[in-house]
Amino acid sequence: MASDTITTQMVISKDTAYCTEDQFRNETGFTDTTEFTSADIGRKIIEAVEKVKRDVFVSIRLEFTTKDSNDRYFISRRWLANAYGSNVSHGTVTPLDLRIWESDETSSISSAFFLQGSRINRLIHRVPSEGISEIDSVNGYFKLTDDWPSSTGYRIFADYWMAGKPLHEIETELKFANIIWTEILILEEKKGKRMKNGVISISQGGRTITRSEAEFNEWIRDLYQQYQSYVNWCRPYYGKNITIGRFGDRRYGYFPRTGRLSW
Amino acid sequence: MASSVTFVEYLGSTTSTATSTQLDLVSTMGANASRSTYPVSVGNYSYSKVFKLSFGGTFTSITNIKLYKSDGAYVTGEVVNYGVSSTFHVSTGGSYEDSVATTIIPTSAPSTTNVTVGGTTTYTITDTENTTDYIYLQSSVTIQSVSGTVNSKTLTFTWQEI
Numbered sequence: 001m002a003s004d005t006i007t008t009q010m011v012i013s014k015d016t017a018y019c020t021e022d023q024f025r026n027e028t029g030f031t032d033t034t035e036f037t038s039a040d041i042g043r044k045i046i047e048a049v050e051k052v053k054r055d056v057f058v059s060i061r062l063e064f065t066t067k068d069s070n071d072r073y074f075i076s077r078r079w080l081a082n083a084y085g086s087n088v089s090h091g092t093v094t095p096l097d098l099r100i101w102e103s104d105e106t107s108s109i110s111s112a113f114f115l116q117g118s119r120i121n122r123l124i125h126r127v128p129s130e131g132i133s134e135i136d137s138v139n140g141y142f143k144l145t146d147d148w149p150s151s152t153g154y155r156i157f158a159d160y161w162m163a164g165k166p167l168h169e170i171e172t173e174l175k176f177a178n179i180i181w182t183e184i185l186i187l188e189e190k191k192g193k194r195m196k197n198g199v200i201s202i203s204q205g206g207r208t209i210t211r212s213e214a215e216f217n218e219w220i221r222d223l224y225q226q227y228q229s230y231v232n233w234c235r236p237y238y239g240k241n242i243t244i245g246r247f248g249d250r251r252y253g254y255f256p257r258t259g260r261l262s263w
Numbered sequence: 264m265a266s267s268v269t270f271v272e273y274l275g276s277t278t279s280t281a282t283s284t285q286l287d288l289v290s291t292m293g294a295n296a297s298r299s300t301y302p303v304s305v306g307n308y309s310y311s312k313v314f315k316l317s318f319g320g321t322f323t324s325i326t327n328i329k330l331y332k333s334d335g336a337y338v339t340g341e342v343v344n345y346g347v348s349s350t351f352h353v354s355t356g357g358s359y360e361d362s363v364a365t366t367i368i369p370t371s372a373p374s375t376t377n378v379t380v381g382g383t384t385t386y387t388i389t390d391t392e393n394t395t396d397y398i399y400l401q402s403s404v405t406i407q408s409v410s411g412t413v414n415s416k417t418l419t420f421t422w423q424e425i
Contacts (some may be wrong), residue, residue, distance in 0.1 A: 006285065012408050
């Protein structure tokens, strides 16, 4: 019997942002590591991630889930997205992006939630992230480990975040939104600190760019327009516009139902 | 003299090939690609490796080729699947599972051959017909996995040679 061998290995990553520092520097041209330090850019990228998540994703709170015969807990809407306020972003949906709650179905608590009644005794218990064994972000369900719910018959509620398209389809848009908002954060900071007599300067690689505040604001506004176009592409349509009169409740933006983002 | 094996990897077509010295599973299509440059994100599949065993050296015939994982433990949420097919398809990865690589690699030598030639398990490799069918290899990483470098795994191929 003859034989031969070959090895296989891999590295598993959990991304903390939708873009990397290298991608940011390459796309924006902020390549000077002295003027724009890695620590500062890294911090602003993370801040921008939270901003992007707030603008792009919509949160659904305490929704009743429906369990099927395969112990799959279904949520009503899709597509699942990353939780905001968690300071982590994996670019894919993980247990950290869901908040699962359980409560006693036989008490008034569950029905009070369901009916949105006034007699709400908010005795719910958080199922830890480790209690989520599987997530299907396309079909919109999750499974729990054998330990949960902690008592048979307890109802399961879910907090989750949704995007307008499957997360893996909007990787590029999220990346650029992340990059652009990071750039805006940097420019806003530089604007305040470098302004002298209404003139702002940024130095990089031995060269200095000097612009008036009006020109600088125009630059930032242009970036914001780009940012908004990416956000509008990704965010879900959630809610309903009501038109009163001729142009009574028209919203701003290129698409009529995208709504206006405040900055 | 005995036979020798070359691992021939196919990169997107049957005419684009490269010789592999390792089969690291990465998030791009490429032979001997760096695993740290192309890590696999949690909740995703690696790009499937498509390769053949090409036999050289001196031999009369080779039969009964077997593939198994002889060393290297999985980490939580990690699985490496394989599959063999006589037809070629382009590597898939990211959100997409390879349509052939769907069987977990056995951890000991199977009792019968699990690498086919010409679509059949009853075959003989000769000097003129010296390659196996396409072997597909793909890893999946669930959301439960933690980041970092996983254990190296040794894939062992055995065969009977005359």
